[in-house]
Amino acid sequence: MNEKVITTDEDLIYWCENCNIPIIKKQGEDLTCPCCESSIKYLTTDIRPVFPEERLLIEILLNKPLEFLEKSVWASNNRYYVNGEVFSITSKHYKKYTPEEIISQLKKFAFLNKSEFFNKYIDKFIVANRNRANYLYTEACEFIKETSKDYPLENIILSFSGGKDSTVSADLAVRALSEPSLVHIFGDTTLEFPMTMEYVKRFREENRKAIFKVAKNKEQDFYKVCEDIGPPARMLRWCCSMFKTGPITRVLNNLYKDKQVLTFYGIRKCESVSRSKYNRVENSADAVKINKQTVASPIFYWKDIDIWLYILGEKIDFNDAYRLGYDRVGCWCCPNNNERAQFLSSIYMPEKSKKWQEFLISFAKKIGKPDPEIYVSSGKWKARQGGNGLESAEDVKIKFANCTAEDHAKIYQLNKSIDEWFYELFLPFGRYAPELGRKLVKERVIVDIKTNIPIISIQPFVQEGYEYSVKIKTMNVEKYDDLQRMIAYQIKKYNACRKCLKCESLCKFGAITIKYDEYHINPNKCKRCKMCVTPKYLVGGCLMDRYLKTKN
Structure with missing residues (x-):
């Protein structure tokens, strides 16, 4: 297009x-x-x-x-x-x-x-810029109609964050398609502004025909995760996967299974350097966080003033946080928030702001910062990288020894005993063949999905200094090192998984689910595409590698 x-x-x-x-x-x-x-x-x-x-x-x-x-x-x-x-x-x-x-x-x-x-000045502003508003509206509606022509209405989704941009994008889509009952998905990160939750409530009451789904991670507590792996930082925003894209993926998987969907977002090119590199329509695995969807933005080229011209001109209800001076209303404690946003939160959310400030100072002391108050007040915590000072950082370190008795075999150290779901981590490489493993040593064998030739042997192992360990041998493959590298990624997942839900979002076939501290791969859904063990899509093989890797 x-x-x-x-x-x-x-x-x-x-x-x-x-x-x-x-x-x-x-x-x-x-x-x-x-x-x-x-x-x-x-x-x-x-x-x-x-x-x-x-x-x-x-x-x-x-x-x-x-x-x-x-x-x-x-x-x-x-x-x-x-x-x-x-x-x-x-x-x-x-x-x-x-x-x-x-x-x-x-x-x-x-x-x-x-x-x-x-109000007097706003009325004048609307009249003076009416031609601009009409042009923006007409072009956006044409874009929406053209982009959605190959999708049934039930496969069209409106991403609704409670912010001004998604409000406008959703309103345009409903008008352009003359369909008030489109699916709206709201990602409740549990870190929303109180004003956002109030606005979402009003929106649902005023748009009763809309199919409104709430995506929320009810299994995780933000502060407990922060205590474990550290607070989010500008380059370490684990919260996005865990509390937003992951839960939204679950809703999409539940609603659409393997169907491809079109999602209208409120993304704008001028918002940030990273978003300036996006396309107005995206469906590549490199750019889209949830791989079962194509995303499109009707307002991609709009400015801030255009957004407000539309909202005020059409008299659309919006999030009251903007009245207070916030220019973005994502997570209220986001490390990307500017100084003004932090200042506003100290006034309009004093209890939440104080609790967060106290936690950050406590965390700074925990990781050994000599000046914790300055570390927090200066915003240095936002530039934090890796897991230095955190006990959990040990979980992403792959510890292994080469087996001296067998070629192409490694003994990996685990941080817990082997559960049954551990073996599912190897399904992206092939099919589990229970008839081939040596039962006496509790061996499991993975065979190539096409040839049925054994390629991986997995065997619990006991070795001095390794409380929990497993011996994994690769065989009958051309590139042993490549396969062992991908196997090491799965070992890392077993040791370090914090249910960030990134893998769920990455799998376009819905084969991966993470529940009750267990990582499951459905052998009937897995297509062995290996995206979940490829650094291009998952750096280090596990998102926790990025958040917990330490520097000497």
């Missing part, structure tokens, strides 16, 4: 001093305001509205409560525009008052913080 690029860096934000509103224009277009025909001047590349709740907070930080009540206030990151004049809010402003002092001031002026002037 040929992608139609609807917006580029040429789409810029201009300011009408007469109307006091932003105007979206392309470079080279007539630089006059559509409402009053006054000349407009360049302002910035993107911008968002500042709602009265956030505006009051900014005024308090500046020690000017209600100073901007009657003015048009917009923002881009830490830059605020008041009637087109810019100033910055920096970290020093966040440290000027304690959260308690700010909360007291917010309560004091709340009853005077009216929306009258805000």
Whole structure:
């Protein structure tokens, strides 16, 4: 499908001093305001509205409560525009008052913080940019219809996070396809903003025809996992697999089995460097986190201001966290959150924020940081890499010895006794042949799926210094080392599995399930594609290798 690029860096934000509103224009277009025909001047590349709740907070930080009540206030990151004049809010402003002092001031002026002037400017903004809104809507609807034409409606899914982007993407899909009963999947990470959960509740009440599924990992406790393998960091976001994509995969497997589905996401190119590398439609195993789906984004080329133009222009309900000043509403304690988000959480979620802060300091002490408070307050915990200082880091270290009595045989150390499900880890290599193993030594044999020739022998082993161990011999293959390397990945999974659910998400055939601390592979579903033992798709053979690997 040929992608139609609807917006580029040429789409810029201009300011009408007469109307006091932003105007979206392309470079080279007539630089006059559509409402009053006054000349407009360049302002910035993107911008968002500042709602009265956030505006009051900014005024308090500046020690000017209600100073901007009657003015048009917009923002881009830490830059605020008041009637087109810019100033910055920096970290020093966040440290000027304690959260308690700010909360007291917010309560004091709340009853005077009216929306009258805000609404007036928003109404003008919508009228002035109506042509832009119409163009965006028409193009997005055409994209949705074209992308979904080969899928039955029951195989079309709307990924619903409770954020503004997924809200718009879902609304566009329902309108474009004239189908209010599409499947919506909400991934409840257990780390959602309270405002997100309130919004999801409202959405379900207002969209009763929608098929709304909640994906939630009820088997894991976030803080207990953090205690075991450390808190998520920017490069170590195990939480995404464990609490989001993994549970969503389970819902998809339950609903669709082996069927391929089309999921409309609220991903936008301008959100981050990583997302700028995506395509508007993705279905490759390299790019898609859940391999049974093709993902597409109707709003891929939209800016922040476009999202708000659509939401406010169509009067769509949205997450109240945005009114407070949050610019993203994923997990409230995400290591990717900026300083403003952390500051806002200390005000609007003081108990949660305090608990998280105390945990981080405790963790810093646990791994031997000499200055734990500074380590946390400076944000260095977000840059943490690997499992240094953690006892659990031992679980990803493959310990083995070459067997001196047999060629191509290794004795692997395990950290627990062999359970029956241990043998299932070898099913990606072939078929279990119970008739071939030597029962006296409890040997299990795996045969090649095509030739029925034995290729792996698995035998419990007793050796001094190895409390639990297993001897694994490879045979009748051309590349013994390659096979042993993949076998080592499975040993690592057995020792280190934390039920992160990455393997479940990776398997497009639904052959892998992880329940009750056991890793199961269904021999009838497994197609021996070996994706689950290939570094290209699973670095180190197990996601825990990345999170717990240590440096000397």
